Amino acid sequence: MVFSPGMLVRSKKGRDKGCIYVIIDVNAEYIYLADGLDRTVCHAKRKNKKxxxxxxxxxxxxxxxxxxxxxxxxxxxxxxxxxxxxxxNVQED
Known part of the structure; x- marks a missing residue:
């Protein structure tokens, strides 16, 4: 799966399991996420792709x-x- 900034994703593992985020940035290993409330764009959450x-x-x-x-x-x-x-699994507009 190719991740790109702006996609809507759900966390499958960790303390934030089930939380919905928007992808802010994509790195080789990690993806940076924000939800606009607790995790703002300035303080994006780093999460493993898998x-x-x-x-x-x-x-x-x-x-x-x-x-x-x-x-x-x-x-x-x-x-x-x-x-x-x-x-x-995946929804397209």
């Missing part, structure tokens, strides 16, 4: 803005709770 699951391939156009990141994650969460379904 501990992430892509849940939405569409790119958030302004992934460097905390407000845009919060809105993207909350809109996905509202959509997910309205459908009352399990998280799909």
């Amino acid at each position: 501990h992430l699951q892509v849940i939405k391939k569409t790119v958030c156009p302004s992934y460097a803005d905390d407000e845009a990141i919060k809105e993207k994650i909350s809109s996905y969460s509202r959509l997910d709770t309205n459908e009352n379904s399990k998280v799909p």
